[in-house]
Amino acid sequence: MKIGLLGYGKMGKTIEKIAIQRQHEIVLKVDKDTEHYVLDNIDVAIDFSTPDAAVDNILKCFSHNVPVISGTTGWLNQYDEVLALCKEKEGTFLYASNFSLGVNIFFELNRTLAKLMANLPEYSISMEETHHTQKLDAPSGTAITLAEDIIENSAYGTWTLDKAMPEELLIKAKRIENVPGTHAVTYTSGVDTIDIKHTAHSREGFALGAVIAAEWIVGKKGIFSMKDVLNIG
Known part of the structure; x- marks a missing residue:
């Protein structure tokens, strides 16, 4: 080819x-x-x-x-x-x-978890993504995809990088030298926390x-x- x-x-x-x-x-x-x-x-x-x-x-x-x-x-x-x-x-x-093949499986896991959690309003959701300092955009496209799939299956109306209102899904974007890409989604209630995370080891x-x-x-x-x-x- x-x-x-x-x-x-x-x-x-x-x-x-x-x-x-x-x-x-x-x-x-x-x-x-x-x-x-x-x-x-x-x-x-x-x-x-x-x-x-x-x-x-x-x-x-x-x-x-x-x-x-x-x-x-x-x-x-x-x-x-x-x-x-x-x-x-x-x-x-x-x-x-x-x-990444692993990230695309992670997308499916994220969608499935969001659907399972849709009727549990006691859980708040947050996201964090970390990339190398040369990355030009924030949040990452991967984080936006994850956020959009959560929004589609939850009461959140939009995502934000800033301090979130109750109807906004907060994405924390970090830029650290030599990090290929890490994405985490966290569900938090008064009694427990559920985390899913994908970490890339290289490009x-x-x-x-x-x-x-x-x-x-x-x-x-x-x-x-x-x-x-x-x-x-």
Whole structure:
């Protein structure tokens, strides 16, 4: 498989290593200093760029009929627009806030727990996410996904990074050097606490999931998620 990397930072380089180990070829590397690039002879593009570059990268893939996997966060205010353009162009697109196989199982665990706790108002819910200091957005896209799934199955109306009102789900975002990513959800009552947590040990789990998603999506048309890749639900 011939892969184009749209974004060649730490994640892009880790994806390159994993892809080569799995016998794929990297035929394009786009970094922050790349002004122009062409998408010729590419089977799939993997976008781990920056919030200000991601949408242009994705739309260029649609225009050139190249399936695109995106793990860039911080641009989701344009998510609905991108999905509409994907349908209009009959493109192929898969976005995930986190490609780690373990995190996607964690998403399912979080949804299931939220449903189980939905009728127990005596429990308050809080979240905490910790990442490396180079991460540009806060909270993380993974934390937002977790929060949205809790909100869908609870009385909370929104999430906040600040001191929360009773109807707001509090997310604490920490930035610490050399932390790949940790996410925790806590249910607290007067008598006990329930915690679920996922801790990444390296970027390789994210990279492997992105390459597996790229392998899966080649030859398909439409809009997909990691639930499709992992056949969850």
